[in-house]
Amino acid sequence: MGVLDRLSDIFDFDVSKPRKKRKPMQTVDIKVKMDCDGCVRRVRNAVSSMKGVKSVDVDRKQSKVSVSGYVEAGKVLNKVKSTGKRAELWPYVPYNLVAYPYARQAYDKKAPSGYVKNVPQALASPGGPEEHFTTLFSDENPNACSIM
Structure with a gap:
């Protein structure tokens, strides 16, 4: 324990100071x-x-x-x-990242080429994944599975 006591005398370790968090890049x-x-x-x-x-x-x-x-x-x-x-x-996102670029309020004539406005109507699918799976085996869906 003598070495640790000596090191603590030489170096000042102050744990009470909180370190500043660096902002992310x-x-x-x-x-x-x-x-x-x-x-x-x-x-x-x-x-x-x-x-x-x-x-x-x-x-x-x-x-x-x-x-x-x-x-x-x-x-x-x-x-x-x-x-x-x-x-x-x-306020814009690339055109190829949205599901519905011509949705209401998404298409903007002032937007740079290749971009549309970032609005929830353009990003979200209208029915969601639940609708897609429920109509997958439906008789009313012409593209449904024909094995059934």
């Missing part, structure tokens, strides 16, 4: 209306000066800013809004 996509190169530069400089930001990608054609790093979406959104630009979290 994530990518935050924001829709920002940008008209010129000055707008792009202003938004890029504001976001890249934040603590924890690793990369900033600005796509003026799609009005999209992608921020990667150890950041929170709300703080990034507030920082972009502080530049005087109207901003919101990216």
Whole structure:
């Protein structure tokens, strides 16, 4: 026990201090209306000066800013809004990931090509899996199993 007592005298182990949890690495996509190169530069400089930001990608054609790093979406959104630009979290999902891209409120003419709005009507199937299994062996279903 003599060695452990000596080590505890040399090194100060303070267990009472809670360690800060590090924010997870994530990518935050924001829709920002940008008209010129000055707008792009202003938004890029504001976001890249934040603590924890690793990369900033600005796509003026799609009005999209992608921020990667150890950041929170709300703080990034507030920082972009502080530049005087109207901003919101990216409301679109890729066209091939939704079940019903032409559902009401999902199709948006202002959306970039290949994207539709992220709404529950487009993502959810209308009947759900229960309906699919119950009609699988139904006589009214023309595509039902013919073995029965």
